[in-house]
Amino acid sequence: MLSLVEKMLSYRQYEMDIVITFIKAEYLKPMKRQSEESEESDRDTVYSNPFILCSINKTQDPKKELLFDYVEKEFKYNVVVDPIINLNTPMAGFLFPCITDNAADVNHILYSAGKVNEPDPGFVEEVLNAQETITAKEDKTVFEEIVKDVTGDQLNTQTLANVYEEINRVMEDSEEEDTPKLDYRDVERVLKMSGVEDVDTDKVEAAFQHVVDDEKYELKASNILPKYHSKSIKIDTKVAKISISPEDLRYVRQVNFNGKRCIMIEVEEDTVIEGFKMIPEAF
16 A cells, blocks of 8 residues: 555646545445345345545635634634645546446446546546556447548438437346446447448448457447437537437428528427527528
């Protein structure tokens, strides 16, 4: 443990005081559901996995404030010299070992970066002596580039909505505890079921090889699918910003009207803007 702390301190010169916290704990999970008729306690048969949790936090000076003394009827300067540990936004951290299928996985370590999708490769390699895995943002970018490679960067909203629907169905039908992963065969099936034409195994496998240089690469389904039932898709235009859920993407169209590109949204009710009901207009 001491050598690990030395690595952390020697890896980078911090501009502020930091606090490195280690927590040794144990993760307990019942092996089976507790029956109301059984006299056996749910703690009698459990998976037991000890682990170490590390958190690196910066310190900050306390706020300088003026206090009003109601007894002496005067303002006084509030002097606090003890630094405050910022626990809300750790600079980095890790958990070892990972827990996979209710067992300790000493070959993997769970690393947490200070900012989302911005891991510190030096910390991962030099301090943790590990190899960095791809982030969720990178996984999504890989999927987008693979689909563009296969389709020629040409998809309408209906087809894209079908793609998201198929991926969501894969996640819902999966019986595994972990999020399912998609290889090139799965991506081929998703694209075919979504109505993409001229798709075959060789074409999809070549796209994987071209984008990630590994035709055996697997995409984590939860990384490539926007939150399906929330307005997680953002459509930005010069005149408006629209938020829509993947399941409602099928109601959006890009059309040409009087020589201009327009976004058309199918609605089932009257549209009200600032309290005014819009009058339907015929093309």
